[in-house]
Amino acid sequence: MTNILVPLDSRRGLQLRAAYFALEFAKRTGAKVLFLNIERERAGGRSSARSTTHSDKLSEDLDHLINDSLMAGLQIETYVTNGDYVERVIEFAEHHNVSRVILALPEDDGPGGAEATSRLTALREHLNCALVTVRQRHDAPGTASRAS
Numbered sequence: 001m002t003n004i005l006v007p008l009d010s011r012r013g014l015q016l017r018a019a020y021f022a023l024e025f026a027k028r029t030g031a032k033v034l035f036l037n038i039e040r041e042r043a044g045g046r047s048s049a050r051s052t053t054h055s056d057k058l059s060e061d062l063d064h065l066i067n068d069s070l071m072a073g074l075q076i077e078t079y080v081t082n083g084d085y086v087e088r089v090i091e092f093a094e095h096h097n098v099s100r101v102i103l104a105l106p107e108d109d110g111p112g113g114a115e116a117t118s119r120l121t122a123l124r125e126h127l128n129c130a131l132v133t134v135r136q137r138h139d140a141p142g143t144a145s146r147a148s
Contacts, residue, residue, distance in 0.1 A: 001075075002031035005098040007089045008062075009038050014112075016062055018104035021134045023069045023076075025102075032075040035066070036092050039082040086122045093129055101127060104134045 006022045008015045022033045070076055081088050093101055101123065106112045123131055 002029060002100070003034055003096055003098045004031050005034050005036060005089070005093055005096070005101045007036045007038055007085065007092075007101065007103065009085055010040065014104035014106060016065070016104075017134050018102045019062055019065055021104075021132075022102045023065065023074060025100075026069075026074050027072070031099075032077065033069075034092075034096060034098065035076065035078045036088065037078070037080045038085050038088050039080065040085075086119055086126075089123060090126050093127055098129050100130045100132055102132045102134060107135075 004022050004026060006015070006018050008019075019033075019035070025031060026033050066076055066078070079092070081092070089101060092098070103116075103120065103123075105116050105120070120131075120133065
């Protein structure tokens, strides 16, 4: 069986894109989707807590997407860990026989672009599986975007 890893962090908006892509891929291939929520540790070893309404809404959207996919018969597992994002993704991929890691990337000049590029470079160097990147779709000038 093919295992697809979708690592999640505090940028839930981006992660919704990665989750949607992974779940659509799983529908076509019969793969299992593994979601890994990686919480950052603050000084003192405590995980940071989400406190914004926007973050909670995005988390609800992700939960609905996962629940709908489970109801449709997809195989999904969710995990939670904390620590360094790159280290946790590499470790998890190796221990769970992951064949693809799916990451959503921000715009190059957008918030978090430099950190995302750094993570991508490190993951490319150390992962023993395919790394799939998802970016926001840009429509050609004069065309309407599809409603989601």
